[in-house]
Every structure is written in structure tokens, then in C-alpha cells.
Amino acid sequence: MEEVKKDRREPEKIDLIQLLQEFGKALRRMFWAPVLLAVLLAAGWGTRTWLSYTPQYASEATFTIETISDSLSDISGSSNYYDKATAEQLAKTFPYLIQSDLMRSMLQQEMGVSYLGGSITAQAVPNTNIFSIRVTSTSAQEAYDILNTVIEVYPQLADYVIGTTEMNMLTPPSLATEPYNALSLRGSIVKGAAAGAFLGLLLVLAYAATRRAVRTSEDVRRRLNQTCLATLPRVRFKRREKAIDKTVSIQNQLVSSAFQESVRSLRIKFLRTAAQRKSQVVMVTSTMPGEGKTTVAVNLALSLAQNGSRVILVDMDLRKPSVKKALGVTEASKGMPELLEGKGEQVKDYLTPLKDVEHLCLLAGDVPAANARRQIESQRLEKVFNALRSEADYIILDTPPCGLVGDSAIVARKADVSLYVLRSGGAQVSHILDSLQFLGASGCPMMGCVLNGVQEAWSGYGYGQGYGYGSRYGKYSYRRKKEES
Incomplete structure (x- = not known):
């Protein structure tokens, strides 16, 4: 207890390399700030010089x-x-x-x-x-x-x-033919642009220095007081002339061995923790979109199935289904929205076995729910989960980000434990803590966290994942990120 108090009193050290990395990320995201300030100050400085110019x-x-x-x-x-x-x-x-x-x-x-x-x-x-x-x-x-x-x-x-x-x-005196203080707009514009660019870079640096995000497993423990079950490296696909499979899956041979080993490590810790807590239904969520929760859910389900466990992977993101896309499945199927709206149908009739992977079934559809909130709160959901428990050893639920919508907190009441996915350098610590507190209010125990997209110092891995809600879902509007290539 004394050691914990001592750690809280110690000021946080500044990692210069980490700060520079964060500055680079912030500059790529906020490159418009120095450019905009440079243009504004150049125009303002030039206009001021022109308006205040008086020939002498x-x-x-x-x-x-x-x-x-x-x-x-x-x-x-x-x-x-x-x-x-x-x-x-x-x-x-x-x-x-x-x-x-x-x-x-x-x-x-x-x-x-x-x-x-x-x-x-x-x-x-x-x-x-x-x-x-x-x-x-x-x-x-x-x-x-x-x-x-x-x-x-x-x-x-x-x-x-x-x-x-x-x-x-x-x-002798002579009559001047031209002013001695010639108007120099170019010099004023250059000075204004330089001052604006410098001020913009300072703002980006200040943003990077004050931004408190989770980047390492130590940050998970120290800043969030949570257990980090595994860290997954970033995966970047090299540009090729021909179209390639870019699904971030342990089945994809183009995915690095480091990512596959990290998923296997996650499976081992998952099985140990699940056995200790006797957990069967596990929900996977995150704070914000784009942190890789669907990727973690998909690869965890694949790894468990390859290890011999019977697994059902359920797409519980009724607003934006994404599990099938993450697996590269194109065949039409019905998912949880259709199952909750149906009457009398058996749950097993909606399960779709995944080709080339034994012991793994999908409960995932293609069409978003017309009224996701109503379906999530329906009494039929409890019956569906009870039926799923009898069909598999583990039920993995891919749920929406709990930092933006309340669907995850409702699903958490039906799950045994929750697995929280964090993207390295992603959401702010304060936002993550608010989401964890909101999720904890549901009473669902936390199994641990998975830190995704970790950039190793000497690795060539990189990973980009798209996620987004369309504007037709009202105020829950997400912006899709472009996939890195």
C-alpha cells in the first residue's frame, strides 16, 4: 500500500523519444494547424504592412x-x-x-x-x-x-x-525621386508565414505533450489499474501490384508471425483466466471506434477454435455489423437482429459454421437493425444467450464501443466477463476511465485489457482498421478510418 502511495506522489517522467513519436502522430493528424496559421499570419502580416506603409x-x-x-x-x-x-x-x-x-x-x-x-x-x-x-x-x-x-x-x-x-x-541638397523605405511585401509575407508555422508547430507540440494516452502495458497497469492480457503489434500490408488479402487474421499468411504469436499468447492467458472465473460468455469492447475490438474478437475466436474449443462468434454491434467483413466472409446470412425479431426459430438455425475452421460458428448478419436500442433491451436477448451457452464452450461477443453508445453496458449484464481493447496511443486516459466506470456499473467483471497496435522499436509491423457508423444512426455518427497499406 505504501508503494502505491509512493508511486502516486512521484511525478511522471517525460520520455523524449515517446514525445517525439507522439508529436509525429499529432503532426500527421493536425498538419493543417501550422499550414493554416502560416497562411493567416502571412496574409495578416502582409496586409498590415501594406495598410501601414507610408512612403518617406x-x-x-x-x-x-x-x-x-x-x-x-x-x-x-x-x-x-x-x-x-x-x-x-x-x-x-x-x-x-x-x-x-x-x-x-x-x-x-x-x-x-x-x-x-x-x-x-x-x-x-x-x-x-x-x-x-x-x-x-x-x-x-x-x-x-x-x-x-x-x-x-x-x-x-x-x-x-x-x-x-x-x-x-x-x-548640395537634391530632390528625391523615390522613397528610401521601399515597400517589401514579400519580406513581410515570409516573416508572417514563418511565425505562423512556428506557432502552429508549438501548438502541435503542446498538444502532444499534454495528451495522456495508453501506449504500453505498463501504462495499462499504472494509469488504468487494469491487467494487460496481451499486446498485439501493428500489422501493415506492403503495397503490391496485385490485389491481396488484407484481412487482419491469423489465417492470413501475409500477416506477420509476431501478430500470430501475440494472439496465441492472448489465447493462453484467456483460457487460464476464463477457467479461474468459470467464464463462458465474453464480451469484447473498446472506448472508441477504430481500436481493433472486432479484430481481437475475431482472432481470439479463431485461435480458441484451432485449439479445439467450441466457439460461437456473435456480432452484437447491431448498428454496424463488421465481423463478417473482418473474416472476409461474403456469403449472405442472418444475424442477431433477425434472430431477436423472429418468433419460434431455434438459435442453432442462425449459426453459420465457418469454412476451413472447425469448432467455430458465426452468428452474424449483413443488415443493421432498424431499432438497435429496442432489440438490445428486449427480453428475448436473455433467452438467446441461454441457448447459446448450451451450443459452445465459449461465446465471444463483439459489441459496440462503450465510450460512444450504451449498447455495450446493456449486453454486459448478460455476459460473464468483459475484455477491453485499447489502441496504443489512441483514446485519452480520462475518456478510457470514464468508459471503464460506465461499463463497471453494469456489474460485469473485467477480465483484462488487450493493447492493440503497439509499435515495436525495431519492427516493421503496422496495422490499420476501419470502423464507422453512418449518419443514418442519428447522433451516433462515426468517422471511418482509412486502411493503411
């Missing part, structure tokens, strides 16, 4: 500035001098003067405007008397006019601070 034009001028003083004169009578101290003083004061509020006021007055739309920046080349002015605006003409006005006004403003100055133009 720039005019620049480069010149030297010299101070003029009366204290020092040259031979011609002018007093021009330039030294390092003056350069440092100009470098500090020039940008300040150009960008000051006083300069903007003088520019507005000189240009006769109440608002100056352009932006003015000034820069001094260190340790020189070379300076540059750059004016940017949404109008090329406005930027050009402002720059010319700055050149005219600056000497007047400089007289108040550093004395008389003289500007010698190195690069």
Missing part, C-alpha cells in the same frame, strides 16, 4: 563650417581659423542647434507654415568640421524645401551661440 523621402547635404573671428587675420585681411577646440565645440552645438525648438520656430516663420511636417537630423564627423543634415518627409518636395531653409537659417541661429560662421557646401 529624404534630402541630405554635407558641408564644412568655419568660424570667422576678428582677433586673427591673414594676409588678405579675413580672419579664418580652425583648430581642434573649435571643432569639438561645433560638434557639440551643431546637432543641438539644428534640432532645437528655436530652429523649428525660425523654419516655420521663414517658410510661412504653422506646422513643420518633416523630421530633421544632424550629425558631425568626429574631429573634423564636416557636418551633414538629413530631412525626411512624406513629400519629396517638402523634405527638399526644409533642408534648403535649414541651410539658410542656420548661420543666423549660430551667431547667438558660437559667433559668425561660414558654411562651405560639399554635397
